[in-house]
Structures are given as structure tokens and as C-alpha cells.
Amino acid sequence: MKDTIEIRWHGRGGQGAKTAALLLADVAFKTGKYVQGFPEYGPERMGAPITAYNRISNKAITVHSNIYEPDYVVVVDESLLDSIDVTKGLNPEGAVIINSMRSKEEIEKHLHGYTGAVYTVNAKEISIKALGKNYPNSPMLAATVAVSKVMEREEFLTEMKASFQHKFAKKPEVIDGNMMALELAFEQANQNRAQ
Amino acid sequence: MAIRERLSGNEAVAYAIKQINPDVMPAFPITPSTEIPQYVANYIANGEIDTEFIHVESEHSAMSATIGASAAGARAITATSSCGMALMWEELYVAASNRLPIVLALVNRALSGPININADHSDSMGARDTGWIQIYAESNQEVYDNFIQAFPIAEDKRVHLPVMVCQDGFITSHGVENILLAEDIEVQKFVGGYEPEHYLLNASEKMAIGPYAVSNYYMETKRAQRQAMVNAREVILEVAARFEKMTGRKYSFFEEYQMEDAEYAVVIIGSAAGTCKAAIDEIRSTTGKKVGLIKIRVFRPFPEEEIAKALSKVKAVAIMDRSEMFAATSGPLGAEVRAALYQARMAPEVVNYFYGLGGRDITVSDFKTVYRNLETIAKTHIVTDMYEYIGLRREQKEV
Secondary structure, eight states: OOOOEEEEEEETTTSHHHHHHHHHHHHHHHHTTTEEEEESSSSSOTTTTTEEEEEEEEOOOOOOOOOOOEEEEEEOGGGGGTTOOOTTTTTTTTTTEEESSOOOOHHHTTSSTTSEEEEEOOOHHHHHHSSOOOOOHHHHHHHHHHHOSSHHHHHHHHHHHHHHHHHTTTOGGHHHHHHHHHHHHHHHHHHHHHH | OOOOEEEEEEHHHHHHHHHHOEEEEEEOTTTTTHHHHHHHHHHHTTTTTTOEEEOSHHHHHHHHHHHHHHTTTTEEEEEEEEHHHHTTTTHHHHHHTTOOOEEEEEEEEEOSSSOOHHHHHHHHTTTSSOOOOOESSSSHHHHHHHHHHHHHHHHTTTEEEOOEEEETTTTTTOOEEEEEEEOOOHHHHOOOOOSSSSTTTOOTTTOOOOOOOOOOHHHHHHHHHHHHHHHHHHHHHHHHHHHHHSOOOOOOOEEEHHHHHHHHEEESTTTHHHHHHHHHHHHHHHHHOEEEEEEEEEESSOOHHHHHHHHTTEEEEEEESSOHHHHHHOHHHHHHHHHHHHHHOOOOEEEEEEOOGGGGOOHHHHHHHHHHHHHHHHHHOOOOOOOOTTSSSOOOOOO
């Protein structure tokens, strides 16, 4: 693994892309890494395109700029593919991970000739199955960990469970569903890799 | 034992406030500093601290109430950004000239217009003449460390001045990074209890604070204020030495990064210094070129002699300002550093660049260009684009 893995998140305001980036920083921190998780703020409103970033490293990180040449790109809302060149600057050795029910082949047409790996994760279906509601960020977080391998599966799931237990201390009934969403997405990303 | 954590800059400041448990915090919300009073209000609601939180209807009132509390003898703080501090303007001068050891958590944000919520230093740089001590941070760690050091500096009897603890809006305030926290007991011992010397609620010493001063007296108060700012120099270094004993982290007026043998130097303030460091590491390891950085931590009082000394061996310097002052010449940092060089009878080649206004990003690659420019200027002794704006959408030459 490179010293520093850089990840860029694309989503729409209200979908939790920023929260997912902060959660990823959180779990990576707990596995002993140096981390950064930060949003890029424009005029905030529901539905507006937003970007968030992660740096995860074995060394202290001093850079405070946005990320222009990421190793991984995560797209929480595929409708952004029409208006944003999500793979701009993306490392061809890395991957783009897209929340979509469409096939990889269909998605690739919208990626401006990106030659690296493409993963699709049906986060909506997973979320509805596990939680009964469409919260795409948790599945996308799990898929990102699966694809980028910034940490081991068990390590990730253990830390996420602890986070959920803390976050949902007053609603423990949603913890199992959230964990299921993570596991399903992890599995789907790994199946994608095998194909 | 230090506590390994990951916090945003705003969380780090709020955490420091919790550890210090000040007496009074009047505050009015404004992006990107809003989270600080929000987190503090949570600590108070949870009974973790007993700070008196005062809800006010504007920033002018926030600073007025902070002044009132401090004058009464309380340890008082507030937090704000940008237009919020602009609305405190009149009161900033009152706080400093009344010699009140207030600490203000400033999350730097551009002033309007156009309306913009992102980082630049136009708010604090505009307030550089108000009589406040100004301390800036590169990272979440530094803003936490600076905030803890602010009280012993402000409250020192040789100083008695308010301190503005600045960090870059969103870049550090909303970015989560690793941080080492000191234990509560350590912080409390370091900051100590507050025992004001003279205060309004002291029944045995009747006094007035902030009365009218006729021309026969006004100027003496300014001279005394100036002396306090001069005294702040040694106090800032003493407090930093004590802080280093507690944490092992070393602070001074500025940080010198790879300056020992540097031929080309950048002078900068705030979070972009970290990005510049990454550029320096890359340039040095790939080309061996002698590039370095001076990161200003304390802008008020200004460390004039020390900066001139640190730049005494360089061939060319880029002073980088994150705010305009529309002199149609230098920016605020550019003017100060040049004055320091002049006073020391030194004349390296100097350029004064503007960057990062309204949150415009600055990258490792931008800094590499800056160092390339410095090399060319040092070789040719021809300075073109003395006041260039870095990272414009389209290059614009001065005519």
C-alpha cells in the first residue's frame, strides 16, 4: 500500500457523503492511521452537488489542499455523472465506486474514458433491504473499504459496530440493520472484483 | 499522558474550552465558527462545565458582554468569524484599550462581498491594529495548543491584553485530523485559576473601567498599551517554553521549516503552511534544491528582528498573503516582512503573492511554481509580477 491513500466523494447535499467521509476517517483512525476527513463547502442546500475528501496514511499528513489526483472516487448519486467528470484526475491504478443499479458496462460509457477499475454497488437496494429506507452512505462506505482495502473487513466491521453502538445508543434497534447494510455492500463489492 | 484523538479544529477548540471551564461565554453564531459555542453549550447542558453562556442578539453584543464579564473579574471568552467580527469592531478596540484578558476563538473567513463563507485572513488582518495579540495555527493540533496558551499570555500582569486565536475556516475548523490532547488536570494546572488584579466587583477597590479620557491623558494610555504589546513578546516565549515542558511540542513566534540552509523561502500564515511543507519535502528529495518556509504563528506583536534574522541568508523570498489590503502594493504580511528586512538593512529579492482569497485552494503544485519563480528571480535579479495573485481562473497581469 502507498503511504497515503486519497479518496474523493461525490454526492448531493443531504445524502450523507460528508458523514461517510468523516466515518471513514474515524474508523481508519481507530486502526492506528493518520487521517483527514473534510468537506468542500459551496452554497449548501439539499440536493446540490457536494464533494468530500479523505487522506489515510501511515505518516503524519500536512497537506491542506483538496484532492485532485485521488486513488479512489466514490459516487453516492449516479445522477451526478451527467454534470461532473467524477473520474477527473483519478489514478488508473485505483477505482471508481458508483452507487447504481445499472451494469458496469452501462456506467462505463459515462466515465470519459477512464481506464481503471469500475465498481457498481446497488446501495439503494441494499439499504432498503437492510434498513427499510434509502440511506446510501453506509453501503457506499463499506464498498469503499472493500475496494480500497484501507483496512481489513473484520477490523472495519468491529469498529463500525462500536461507532453505531455509540451513535445509536438511544435507538439500538437500528444497529443490526446498519451492520447488515455494511456486510451486504462489502460482499457486493468483492463479488464485483471477482467478475 | 497525551490522549490520541481525531477532532475537527472547532471540536478541538471547544474541547480546550471544556478543559479550561471559563466563567463566561457570550456568543452569537456565524459560519464557520458556530460549532464552537454549539459544542460548549452542549458541555454546559450536560453539566460537564459551569460556564455561564450568554445568548446575545448580535456580535456587537457578544463582545460587549464579554468585555463586561471580563471587567467584572470573570475569565471571559467568545468565538466568531468574518462579518461577525466586523460587527464587533468598535468593541475590539474597547477590549484591548481596557486591558481585558479576553480570549477570542476566531475562525478565519472572508469578509463580504461577494458573500463567501470560506477561509481567508481578511477578518483578522483587518483587525490587526485593534490592539489584540494574534496567534495563528496551521493545524487542529496547533489551534488547540494555541488556545490553551492564550490565557496565561493574556492574563500575565506584564501583558493584560486580549488574545485572538485564529484558525482557517473549514480547512481546519471542519476538517478532522489526528490530534494529541493533554489531560484535563494538566491543562488546568497549566492555565491556572484566574485571579484578576483589578476588577469592578471588588468592593474594596472602587474603580471605573472605560471612562472618557481627555487629550491630556489619552496618549499615555496608548503608550502603556504599546508597552504591554512589547512585553507580550517575552511572555509568549515563556508560556511556550512551559507548554513544551508539558507536551513536548515546541512553539515560538514562527516556525522555521528547512530554513537552516535555505536559499529560497516562503513566508506564510495558517493552514497552507502544511501544504508548502509537502512541496518542500518533494523538492528537496527530488532536486536537492534548498527551499524552506517561515510560518508565522504570532502576527501581533510582530517579531520583526527575529524574522529578519531568519531570512538573513536567503537569496529570494515569497511573502504570501491570504488577504488584500488594497494598498495597490503589498498585502499586510508583505508590508511587515519588508519593513523588517529594511530595518535589518537586508535586501534579498522579494515578491509578495496573494493566494487563497475566499477559500481558493492552494496546492503542492502551486508552491512548486512559487519556488521555481524564486529561483529565476534570484538568478536574473529581475522581479516580474511582484504582486501576483496565485491560482486565478485566468492569469491577469498588472498593468
